[in-house]
Structures are given as C-alpha cells and as structure tokens.
Amino acid sequence: MIRIEYETQRLSLRFFMVMLVLFFFQTGFGLLLAAQHIDPTLLAGTLNFNVVRAEHTNLGILWVLSGFIATILFVGPLLSKRELAAAWLIKVLFYALLAVVAWNVATQALAQQGVAGWWMGQPLLQEGLEYLEAGRIADVVILIGFAILCYVVLRTFPPLSQWNEIHWGLGLGVLALTLVWVFGMFFVERLDLQEYFRWYVVHYWVEGVWEVIHIALVGFLLVLMFKADVKSVGFAVFWGISLVWLSGLLGNAHHYFWIGTPEFWQFWGSLFSALEPLPLVFCFWHIYLDAHQDGKPIANMPAFAFLLGSVVLEQVGAGILGFTMTFALTNVWSHGTWVTLSHAHLALFGTFGMLGLSAAYFAVPVMRGATDFDQRPGRLAFWLVFTGMLGLAFAFAIGGTVQVFVYRTLGLDWFGGDVAPAMLFAKAMVPVFGIVFAAGVCLLAYDLLTLGLRERPAARDDTALPAPAGWGRRLSGWETGMWLLAMWVFGAVITLGLLSFNLHTVQQGSALFPYLIGGIGYPGLLLVTLFFVRRFLRSLEARGRVSLVPLELTAMPSPAGAA
Amino acid sequence: MSCKPGEPCHEGVKRRRALAVLGLMAIIFVALSAVSFLGSRGQAVPAAVHYAGFDAVQGKRVFQSYNCMGCHTIVGNGAYFGPDLTKLYGKVGPAWIEAFLPSAGSWPTSGAVKLQLQDKAIAAEAGVDTIEAYLEKYPAAAERIARRGAHATLMPNLPLSRDEIGQLIAFLKYTSEMNTEGWPPTPRVDGLAFPQATPLPAPVRQAALQPAEEAGAAAAGPASAAAHGAELAEDNGCTACHAKDRERLVGPGWGGLYGSEVALADGTTVAADDAYLAQSILDPDARIVAGFEPGAMPSFAEMLDAGQVAAIVAYIRSLGEK
Numbered sequence: 075m076i077r078i079e080y081e082t083q084r085l086s087l088r089f090f091m092v093m094l095v096l097f098f099f100q101t102g103f104g105l106l107l108a109a110q111h112i113d114p115t116l117l118a119g120t121l122n123f124n125v126v127r128a129e130h131t132n133l134g135i136l137w138v139l140s141g142f143i144a145t146i147l148f149v150g151p152l153l154s155k156r157e158l159a160a161a162w163l164i165k166v167l168f169y170a171l172l173a174v175v176a177w178n179v180a181t182q183a184l185a186q187q188g189v190a191g192w193w194m195g196q197p198l199l200q201e202g203l204e205y206l207e208a209g210r211i212a213d214v215v216i217l218i219g220f221a222i223l224c225y226v227v228l229r230t231f232p233p234l235s236q237w238n239e240i241h242w243g244l245g246l247g248v249l250a251l252t253l254v255w256v257f258g259m260f261f262v263e264r265l266d267l268q269e270y271f272r273w274y275v276v277h278y279w280v281e282g283v284w285e286v287i288h289i290a291l292v293g294f295l296l297v298l299m300f301k302a303d304v305k306s307v308g309f310a311v312f313w314g315i316s317l318v319w320l321s322g323l324l325g326n327a328h329h330y331f332w333i334g335t336p337e338f339w340q341f342w343g344s345l346f347s348a349l350e351p352l353p354l355v356f357c358f359w360h361i362y363l364d365a366h367q368d369g370k371p372i373a374n375m376p377a378f379a380f381l382l383g384s385v386v387l388e389q390v391g392a393g394i395l396g397f398t399m400t401f402a403l404t405n406v407w408s409h410g411t412w413v414t415l416s417h418a419h420l421a422l423f424g425t426f427g428m429l430g431l432s433a434a435y436f437a438v439p440v441m442r443g444a445t446d447f448d449q450r451p452g453r454l455a456f457w458l459v460f461t462g463m464l465g466l467a468f469a470f471a472i473g474g475t476v477q478v479f480v481y482r483t484l485g486l487d488w489f490g491g492d493v494a495p496a497m498l499f500a501k502a503m504v505p506v507f508g509i510v511f512a513a514g515v516c517l518l519a520y521d522l523l524t525l526g527l528r529e530r531p532a533a534r535d536d537t538a539l540p541a542p543a544g545w546g547r548r549l550s551g552w553e554t555g556m557w558l559l560a561m562w563v564f565g566a567v568i569t570l571g572l573l574s575f576n577l578h579t580v581q582q583g584s585a586l587f588p589y590l591i592g593g594i595g596y597p598g599l600l601l602v603t604l605f606f607v608r609r610f611l612r613s614l615e616a617r618g619r620v621s622l623v624p625l626e627l628t629a630m631p632s633p634a635g636a637a
Numbered sequence: 638m639s640c641k642p643g644e645p646c647h648e649g650v651k652r653r654r655a656l657a658v659l660g661l662m663a664i665i666f667v668a669l670s671a672v673s674f675l676g677s678r679g680q681a682v683p684a685a686v687h688y689a690g691f692d693a694v695q696g697k698r699v700f701q702s703y704n705c706m707g708c709h710t711i712v713g714n715g716a717y718f719g720p721d722l723t724k725l726y727g728k729v730g731p732a733w734i735e736a737f738l739p740s741a742g743s744w745p746t747s748g749a750v751k752l753q754l755q756d757k758a759i760a761a762e763a764g765v766d767t768i769e770a771y772l773e774k775y776p777a778a779a780e781r782i783a784r785r786g787a788h789a790t791l792m793p794n795l796p797l798s799r800d801e802i803g804q805l806i807a808f809l810k811y812t813s814e815m816n817t818e819g820w821p822p823t824p825r826v827d828g829l830a831f832p833q834a835t836p837l838p839a840p841v842r843q844a845a846l847q848p849a850e851e852a853g854a855a856a857a858g859p860a861s862a863a864a865h866g867a868e869l870a871e872d873n874g875c876t877a878c879h880a881k882d883r884e885r886l887v888g889p890g891w892g893g894l895y896g897s898e899v900a901l902a903d904g905t906t907v908a909a910d911d912a913y914l915a916q917s918i919l920d921p922d923a924r925i926v927a928g929f930e931p932g933a934m935p936s937f938a939e940m941l942d943a944g945q946v947a948a949i950v951a952y953i954r955s956l957g958e959k
Contacts, residue, residue: 124707308648316655
C-alpha cells in the first residue's frame, strides 16, 4: 500500500502520535523506578515508588490501548471497504483519551496522602489496586470510550452475514474489551473475591481480549504486507482465537492458586494454562509461512521487524516464560517476586506494544505520503528496544531467582537489609538495559513523530544489504522449527530451575541448583531469541539483493502440510 | 488448520462448535467459582474481623487509599519493592505494627513496642501484656527489634491517622487469618545463620533486646543527663518521630525547640520550657501544637519516671542551639 484508500483512516494518525508520547513517558517512569530500586530514598516523600509505579503501569496500558485503537481505525475501513462510521465520535474518543490520561496521571499522586475520594462506597479518584489504579471517574470515562470504539467498529463493519474471521476476531475483541472492564468497577470487601475479579480484568484483557485483537490485527497486517490471501489468513486467525479462548478461559485459574481460593484451582490452572502457549506457537508459525510465501523484498522493514518482534516475544515472554511459572509447583516460588516481572515485561511490551509500533511504522508513512522514508532509524530503534527489553527480562529473571532464594527459601524478609543487597547486581543491570531501551524509544518516537515532515535523506543504499549467505541465507521451515525447539528446550530448563526450589538440598539452604539452572536457562532462552530474530531479519533483508534471482519454490514447506 | 484459497473451509460450522466448547468451559469455570466462595469453606471474611474496635473492611479501604499494593504485595500480588504483608500480623503481632505505622520511616525499638502494650486494647489483641512475653510470642518482632530497631527504614512516613492505623491493622489481621493454601512456603532453615543475612554485632543485638529501663539504668550516670536522655529517646522510640534538627518527621523536630515560642492548635502560644516539654511527654494531648492531630503521640506516663523525663528534656535542651 502506498497511499490512503479511505479518508477516515487518517483519524488513526493522532492516536499513533499519542501512543508514542505516552510510551516515551512510560519509559521515563520505568527508568525512575529502576533508580528508586537502587536508591529507595530517591524522591521518597516527594514522588513515592507506588505513585511512580502506578503511572508506569497505567501509561503502559493506555499507550497499548492507543495503539490498538489507532490500528483498528487504520485497518477498519480496509476490512469493511468503506469509510469509518461516525467520524465525529472518534474525535470525541480522542479528547476523552487525552482527558483520561491527564486526569489519571494527576490523581495517582493522591495515594501519597491516602486520598481515594470515597463516595457511596466507591473510590472516585484512585483505587490502589495493581493495574486498576484508576479511580471510578476515570473508569467510567474509559468505559464510555470503549463503548464508542465498539459502536464505531461494529457500525463500520459490513452486515454480519458478510463477516470473515478477521471481522469476527476484531468484533468479539472490542465487545469483550468493554464487557470485561466492568468487572473492575466495584469495590469488593473480601480480598479473595476482589483479587478474583481483578484478574477478570487483567487476565481476560491480556489473554482473552488483547490476544484476540492481536491475532486479528497481526493477521490483517500480514495480509497488507505480503498480499496474503484474506481467507487463508482468516482461517488461521479463527484457529488462533479458538485456541486462545479455549485455553485462556480456564487458564485464568493460575491466578487463583494462593489468593484464598480453594486448592482445586491449582489443578485447573496448571492444566489449562499449560495449553496457553499453543495459539502462540501457531501464530509464530504463521508469520513464518506468510513471510515466506513469496521471495519478494520487504518494502517496509521496520514495520515487519516490530511485527516479528511482537510475535516472537509473545512466544518467548507470554508463551515460554508464562509456561515456566504456570504450574502450582513452580508458581509457589515465582509468585510475588521479580521472576514474574521478566514474563510481564516481555509479554506486555513485546506482544502488544510492538504490535502498535509495527502498525505505526506501517501506517504513518502511508498517511504522511512518505513511503520511501529512511528506514535506518526505525531498524536501529527496533534493535535497541528489542535487545533492551531482552536484557531487562534477563535482569528481572536473575534478580527474581535470587529473591526467591533469599526471601522464600531462607525466609529473610528485611528488604533493605537482606533482600535488596542480595539482588543488587540484578538491580544495577536494570537501568543499564533500561537506558538501551530508552534510547530506542527516543529514536523511534522522534522518527515516527517527524516521519514525512523532516527533510528526506538521500536514496537508500542497497549495498548495505546483507549477502544471501550465512546469516542472510534463506530461512527454511526446518531451521525455524529448530530455533523454536531451542527456545522451548531452554524454557524447559528454566521450568526445572524453578522446580528445583522444591528439592531438599535447596530447602536446606543450597542455592546451587536454582542458580546454576536459571543461569543457563534464562540467558540461553534470551540469546536464542535475539539470534533467531537477527537471523530472520537478515534473511529477509538479503532478499533486496536476490529479488531478481528466481527462487526455488520447491524448497519451501507447503503451508498445508506444515500447519 | 489451514485453508487454501478456493477450498470450502466450513468456517461457520467450526465457529459454532468452538463457541459450544467455550460455553462448556465457561460452565466449568462458573461452577468452580461458585464453590470457591461458599460460606461453608470457612474462609476468613473481613466483615467478621475486628481489631481493637476497628473494622477490617474499613482497613481494606485504607489499604487501597494509600496504594500499599504499589510497593508491597498482598497474597503475592502487587509490586515487589517491599515485603509481602499477607501474614505479617500473625508474625510480628499488633503492638509492633502499632509502633511501626505512625513513623514508618524508622524501625520500632523495644521501648516503642512496650509503650504500645500499655494500651489495654492492644495488649488484649496481642494476648500478652509484657514486652518479654510479647517478644517470646512473636519471635519475628523480636528479630526485627534486634536487627533493625531504631534504624531508618526504606519506607516513607505516611500521614496515617490514629483511626486509619487501627483499621489497617484490622485488615492485616484479616489477611493473616486467611487460608492461602500454604503460600508463602515456610522456610525450612534459619535464614539468619546464612551469609545473605546482614549480621549485627553481638553487643548491639543484646542491648537492643534488653528492655528500655534496664538499658537506661545501666547507662545512667551523673556525668551527662543530656547523653542519658539521648539514649532514652532512642530506646523509647522518640527519635522515630522527632528529628534532631527542625525537620518535621511525624512530630515536630527537636532542633531549636527549647526556649522557642510554640504556636498551639487553640491559637495560643506557649514557651517550650522544662514544664511544657515534660507535660508533652507525659500527657501529649493536653496542649496540641498547631498543625498536628491529637492522639498521634502516645502517653509515656507509664513508661518513664520523673528522672528519665528530666533527662529527655535535658537532651532536648541540648539541641536547642542547633
């Protein structure tokens, strides 16, 4: 695609821009959190850790949502083959988003004074629950915003009888987005019941809703990027969504192990959430197939890199790292420690954040009429945020393993005296990789904000492309399978490392097994991930050099047989 | 699971089948959920838990108001900046938390915990009324006093009112009573014996464990009443709330206080002389300084004799020139 087909697609641009600004500030708050972890007295009493963290998690959710909204608005008309319905409502949605962001950022600081704005039993200003820190006023505005999004999407779509599987995915996704949000809008007296419903929002959002929207949007972006057939991609989207919901509905049980709900949840949670990676493997395989259905050069490398990053980090962060801590016997140790941070950062930023960034790199040049834009900053920014985030996941995982041992196995609970000093090395690694990540964020935010507005660079230099040999040779299905296998082998190693905390020798105070196994598993998994993405992208970049050479189509795996 | 262009793929049928299976899953989920919250399970509920006349449900509101979960975890959920609070009440007991929360910026000393036990309601909740019995019943409190007592914490002082503190403790009492299916796992070893634990010199440990009067009496000498007062102030937890300089921690700073004109909440002023300072220690609510809440400071009438009060006043006087 080189230009806009429907005028209302342009409405997505402002949401992409807001997404970038919020992402920038979220990263800034993240760096501040990393600094406060190293020096807990930093800004204590002025800007307490819990306030900074609330801003960090809230902005994280808000910018991912902005990315979703932007992407849906951009692809909505293409999917429906007509202009968006009720363009004025989308403008209302935009200002509502800005208002909610400003309001929410301001009200979170009230937690320092213990002000929640209780009225009729509900906290109006902020409610102090992880991920759902927004107070009731913001909740209501957000609900209205979701309702507007639903209305616009469903009114824009063709009649139900003409829906393909991507329509179904997006339609159900936006409806569920709105529905699930309602479960976070009540004050619940019982802690166990409150946590039960809090995970309705948090788990069903990421696992039930965001994942569905993600699959549908990845599918359609692949259609746009590779001219893949809508019907076959749609069929894969159907299977992806079915697997997500069939594993994820009961998979939510892995949040109900230790919150005061009965023991039987440990069985259901361990069983069904172990199935949650299935749709992610499926999605991973499909991006390989779709990227290799022909050998044409990739026109927009940053957009594809972020899309690949999204699917790969979904596999690694959500799929594999989620799998390692989903069993009651491993979760009993990982729960409530930095080990979970490693999973959360890779899964949330990787899967959903990178999708929004991919869509932005695809859509912004089209809307600004700059499809021959300089792709170098985008590619560099991808590598900075990708390696930065893998490094952060590494630091969190190592810090978490130490934390489990010191805090849970030895039972030392003096965070300032015992736990934090033991974790200091990992805590120091966080800002190091955080700065790499932040550099990438600054670069991509600058690049996308000014893309098409700043002066065009000289024509692209194709000699910089890699030769189609070594890292640049064609990536076969077999090789991709081996990379995937290697990731899962290291995932199994990590699982064993967490399981080893149950061993008698570890319980007696020897950290050897968990440290050794974790020290192999985490770097192994993250390095395989890093090298796989490099290998994948190099092989695609090399197509620019071989685009005139006829390809051996027989060497490609048949999509039907492989999937 | 692929469908090539042009092939019939029967999406409609498959979609309906998938939705049917999903419905079955939802029925299982709802059934499990319903069983989870039956009253017959005997799970603790906040409406049934009270602490010294405070309500655990109100406590949950306080817990959310201050976004405690933004630094700590509760049932393992939250941030990982501070320790998990689920089982804290059962481990350290109410008097230690009562001593900690008003001045969260510093760790309670044994004197500060002892002071809380003077309160009949707190002693009744703790089930003991002497500090010796308390430390025996709550070894985690004894360990905290020994290793951390009077040190600065990494938690900022929060503007918690007396009622909010009681309510928060009621909430922590409730979470402590919850059945969390064996989480967090019980350590099998004494972590303090491992190199990961910050060691404290043996004399410090012993001194910190000794009740305040004995330690005070041992150190008492005619040489310097102010030096004795400084020790007493630390042992009794005064310095958790009162800074040596003019900084306001929880209460007014002591630096430059002696001899100054103090503005009171009722609009009058008073000179901070020996009599006023002694009265403020023994009966803090008699004359409240402007900008402070009554009830924030406990009475030390049962804790300190006249000589010890005079020593602390002498110490405050020695800070007067700063």
